[in-house]
Amino acid sequence: MRNAHCCLAMLPLPPGLHLLLREGLPPLPQDPPSPHPPQPAPPFTFAPRRLRLGPQHPLFEDGDVHRHLYLQGVLTSLEEVAERPKVSEFSCHISGCSQVFDTLESYEHHYNTLHRNVCSFCKRSFPSGNLLDIHILEWHDSLFQIMAEKQNMYQCLVEGCTEKFKSSKDRKDHLVTVHLYPADFRFDRPKKVKSGSKHTSSPREQGSSVPMDVSVEMAEQFQGNPMETGPEENMEISQPAASPGPLLPEKRLYKSRIPSTICFGQGATRGFKGPRKKV
Amino acid sequence: MWGRRRGRRGGRSAEELRVRRREREAALRKARREEQLVSKRLLREDSAAEDGAQDGADIVPEPLSEDEVLELLRGVQRGSEDRKRSLGRLRWALQNEETQQKFVRLDGSIRTLTGLFTSSLAELQLEAARCLHELSHSSVPAVAEACLPVTSYLLTYLSGHSLELTELCLYTLGNLVVESEAVRKQLLPQGIIPVLASCIQSPHEAVLEGVGYVLSQLLQAKEAPTEIIPLVLDSLLPRHMLPLVCSGLKAGMGAAVEFAWCLHYIICRHEDNAVLLALGAVPALTSLLLDLASQIPQGAPEGLELLVCPVLRCLSNLLAQTGCQGQDGRLLIALFLILQCFLQHHPFLVQECLWLLNNLTADDPFFCSALLSLDLLPALLQLLTCSQIATVLVLTVLCNVAEKGALQCQQLLQQPLLAQLLPLLTLPDPEAVGQCLELLHLLFLHCREAAADFTRQGGHQALEQHLSTPELQERAQALLDMVRQPPGAPSACQATLAVFS
Incomplete structure (x- = not known):
């Protein structure tokens, strides 16, 4: 090792350095102004x-x-990692979420x-506040x-990019070419159905038309048992766009689920008060 | 991460740990010389034991066969009842590098993980994120590049509110960033810098540390000076980084360490550092070192050297640019208290401190005379033989002082300096010997007495042995000539003494 001969444990430091550190240096003796030293004389x-x-x-x-x-x-070192404290089981307090x-x-x-x-209009959940804001603006x-129709209104989804576009398709092209986003970026699906039908989220419609989001009530309802009614968005991403994998047909079998507009029964979330977020 | 930083001993003896560390250290030194020094961090919950690894994180699972990997993938894709368990098993299996490579070669594997990672099934999402994190830790570039399609989602979730997911995304990104230039080339247009600039305003310490990690990884890239550093300096990051480094002693040591290294990577590679200087980096880092030194008597927190090292470097490089006009003289005291504190357990800091000491004293009469009048010379001389680099640096600092003139030389000679220089002349390192000759020259020039003393102590012979070393012979000869000059007119040193006595 480089520092092999470094075997000195203590430096002979004068006492009182800590005091000086706190209180500042005393005035130093003024050295007599010395003539500027000559340039080094070769060979030095x-x-x-x-x-x-x-x-x-x-x-x-x-x-x-x-x-x-x-x-x-x-x-x-010897210190061990602190365990995360376990608490007695409790459930999510949001109504409809168990x-x-x-x-x-x-x-x-x-x-x-x-x-x-979560969007308070259609109860969809988004990965970030920025995407939620954009969703509310564009959908509600x-x-x-x-x-x-008059000006470019579709904001770029990339934080820090201020570009706006005529349509969500233009935005998508921009995301793919400029920001190198994947062509099937799942948080910017074009809005294909009229916004009026958004509440009747039948599986088919929801899967194909929802941009940026995940259907919160569907997801929660079947969380315990995702297999039977696996939310469609999972499937879509695992086998996106043009390359339907061999497993796709098999999964289509599991699409039936309770429409989110149903306001009663197990897992229903809609009533007079929706699952509004509380912080 | 800081809290979790100390690796688990995993039941190993101290000797095994030392062996492991020595091996790793040798590999790192080799990698550094080849300019290939990269590291990745692993954020792994200690739940590994549930799958039979009794001893925690360091037991790597056996590689799986292609068929087994495919079966796991199918289990995850099928959305079967135990999808979560399959995903957990996959995560465990992906700790093995061979399994990782087999997995990414399977058609649709990354797409499946991406789907789960972006799903609303909170538990599956986290587990998928952990799988991606395992992949990011691979040292095989092909595995990192297989993760290219997922980077935009990793960035998206950085703006989310789940602390655990954000942390996972950050460390995954930080790992991917160093593995492949292709990843970096994609992340920059995807907006990684603005996303980090907004994450750095998070109130969560763990997120801040993760941001610092990603940034430090980005800044080490070979294209950083042209492609990355300008973007970082143009963003809001610098104004947040500096306060985070400086508050490290009070809160958030982990983040402070990461951002201090970020600053170092910027400062040592950037031309003018105007942005950081305008933000007050020099006074801020100076006062951090003063705070730190004043807390040392209460015991330095473990790992403090990881913060001190980059802070010393930043300050030293910045002062090399700005000079030391108006610098607080207490910095000198702080520097010696820091030296004292780390000398025994982290001797590598000695050379870093001495480099800063050189930059303080070079051409600066104030710091030179402070060094003398604060009686710090004995401590400095003790560092003469600390290491090869330290020897040259101590000699250089002594030259800085000696060059100031006769009075300073005389004060130097009040220490047993010549007796300590003599053995240095027999060192095999020509740089150290050369610097020693330079110092002797300055001392003889300003103080003829010193030359006579030197002869009395047998310096003559020590010089003669270098008459045949090409890079030293001229200087050795010149010194011999000085020593042999008959004592005639009073030297500058004697003259000065006469004036001041």
């Missing part, structure tokens, strides 16, 4: 220089290696995934369509 070459070091400088090797040992988790949890973390994740960015703002 020393001249004071502040050094700028680049990333590959050998001086950095030991420190870089230490950093990477840390990243790779090799700096082991998911049960035994850690706060799993509840938090469930809540944030399904109940946080009555002025949107009128405005969209």
